[in-house]
Amino acid sequence: MTTATPDFSKIPRERLPELLRTMPKTELHLHIEGSLEPELIFQLAQRNGVKLAYPSVEALRKAYAFTDLQSFLDIYYAGASVLLKEEDFFDMAMAYFRRAKADNVVHAELFFDPQTHTERGVSFETVVKGLTRACETAKRELGVSSLLIMCFLRHLSEEAAFATLEDALPWRSHFVGVGLDSGERGNPPEKFARVYAKCRELGLRLVAHAGEEGPAEYIWNALDVLKVERIDHGVRCVEDPKLVQRLAAEQVPLTVCPLSNVKLCVFKTLDQHNLASLLDAGLCVTVNSDDPAYFGGYINQNFLETFDSLPALGAREAYQLALNSIDASFAPAVDKQAWRQQLAGVFS
Template sequence: MIDFDAIPRERLPALLQAMPKAELHIHIEGSLEPELIFALAQRNGVALPYPDVEALRAAYAFTDLQSFLDIYYAGASVLLKEEDFFDMAMAYFRRAAADNVVRAELFFDPQTHTDRGVPIGTVIGGLIRACDTARRELGVDGALILCFLRHLSEEAALATLEAALPYRDRFIGVGLDSSERGNPPEKFARVFARCSELGLHLVAHAGEEGPPAYIWSALDVLHVERIDHGVACLADPTLVARLAAERVPLTVCPLSNIKLCVYPAMDAHNLAALLDAGLCATVNSDDPAYFGGYINQNFLEAFAALPQLTARHAHRLAANSFEASFADSESKARWLRSLDKVFAEN
C-alpha cells in the first residue's frame, strides 16, 4: 500500500520524472525541432523562409490553433524521404525514453505529406522502422495512429484511408486533428464508420478550442474510445458525468493549452478539476517542439503551478495513461507494477 500522504511536495519533481508513463497525444511532426528542420532542409535542398534556427524559434509566438498550424505545416515541408521520418521519430523516442515514457502512441498526418507528393508508404515506412528501433534499443513501446486533417474534406480522408490500407498492419488506429473550429466531428462520420469496420481504434480531438458539443459528437457520431484534449467538458456537467461513468480518457496537453491561449496561464488550468471530477485524464506533450516541452516538462510545470496537485494525483495520471493506452493487458499490468514500485520507494 502506497502512503501518498507521506510523500512531501518537494519530492514531487523527482517522482514526476522517474515514474513510468505512457504518452497518448503526441503529433510526431510536432516533435520536429528547429535544429532538425534546418538539418533536413540542407540534406534535401529545401529553402526555408527563415535565415537560421533562432529566427524560426522566434516565430513560435502563437495566438491560437490556426497560427500554430500555419508554421507547423511549413516545418513539415522538409520531410521528403523515409530516412527523414525515421530521424524525426527517433529524435522523439530518445527524448521520450529520457522522460521514462514506456509506451508512446504517435499521431501522424499523412495528408500533410501526400499533398506534397510524398508517398504514404514513405511516411509509414520511416515511422514504423523508428518504432521497431525504439522498442529494441530504448525499451519504448511505440505504435502509430493515422490522423485525418479535419480542415480538409471527408472525401480526402476516405481517399487517405484507402491509400493506407496496404499498410493496415502498421497502424493501430485513426484520429482527427487540425483546425477544430468550424469542423465538427460529424463531418467525418462515414470515414470513422469505415475505420470501425476495419477494427481500428478510434480517437478524435474535441473540446480544446471547440465546444462541449464537439465531445458529444465525437462520442455519439464517431464512437471514439478517447477524447484528445477534452478540457472544455467541465462546462457541461452532464457530459462530465458521462465521461466519468464510462471512463472515457482525456489526453490533456497543459503546455499546449497555455501556448495556444486556451488558458491565460498554467495556474488557471483545469487539470486538477478534471481529476477531482473522477475523469480519466492524462498528461501529454502534443507538439513539444513548438509548445515548450516534452512530457516531463508538462508534468513539472502543471504541478508547480497547481499546488492542489499531489503525489496521489501524479500516480493517478500515470496509471490513467496506461489504462487509456491501446497496449495489451499484460503490458499494462507490468507498467502499473513498475509505477507502484517507484512510488513505494519514494
C-alpha cells in the same frame, strides 16, 4: 494480479519533482511532426535542398509565438515541408523516442498526418515505412514500445479522408487506429461520420480531437457520432455538467496537453488550467505534450510545470495521472500490468 495503491501520506512534497521525472508513463497525444525541433528542421532542409522562410534556427524559434490554433498550424505545416524521404521520418521519430526514453516514457502512441505529406507528393509508403522502422528501433534499442495512429486533417473534406484511408489499407498492419486533428473551428466531428464508421468496420481503434477550441458539443458528437474511445484534449467538457458526469461514469480518457493549452491561448496561464478540477470530478485524465517542439516542452516538462502551477496536485495525483495513461493506452494487457507494478514501485 492487482497492484496495491501506495500510501501517499508517507511521501513528502519535496519528492514530487523526482517522482514526476522517474515514474513510468505513457504518452497518448503526441503529433510526431510536432516534435520537429528547429535544429532538425534546418538539418533536414539542408540534406534535402529545401529553402526555408527563416534565415536561422533562432529566427524560426522566435516565430513560435502563436495566438491561436491556426497560427500554430501555419508554421507547423511549413516545418513539415522538409520531410521528403523515409530517412527523414525515421530521424524525426528517433529524435522523439530518445527524449521520451529520457522522460521515462515506457510507451508512446504517435499521431501522424499522412495528408500533410501526400499533398506534397510524398507517398504514404515513405511516411509509414520511416515511422515504423523508428518504432521497431526504439523498442529494440531503447525499450520504448509504441503504436502509430493515423490522423485525418479535419479542415480537409471527408472525401479526402476516404482517399487517405484507401491509400493506407495496404499498410493496415502498421497502424493501430485513426484520429482527427487540425483546426476544430467549423469542422465538427460529424463531418467525418462515414469515414469513422468505415474505420470501425475495419477494426481500427478510434480517437478524435474535441473540446480544445471547439465547444463541449464536439465532445458529445465525437462520442455519439464517431464513437471514439478517447477524447484528445477535451478540456472544454466543463462547460456542460452532464457531459462531465458522462465522461466520469464511462471513464472516457482525456489526453490533456497543459503547455499546449497555454501556448494556444485555451488558458491564459497554467495556474488557470482545469486539470486538477477534472481529476477531482473523477475523469480519466492523462498528461501529454501534443507538439512539444512548438509548445515549450516534452512530457516531463508538462508534468513539472503543471504541478508547480497547481498546488492542489500532489503525489496522489501524479500516481493517478500516470496510472490513467497506462490504463488508457492501446498497449497489450500484459505490458500494462508490468508498468502498473513499476509505477507502484516508484511510489513505494
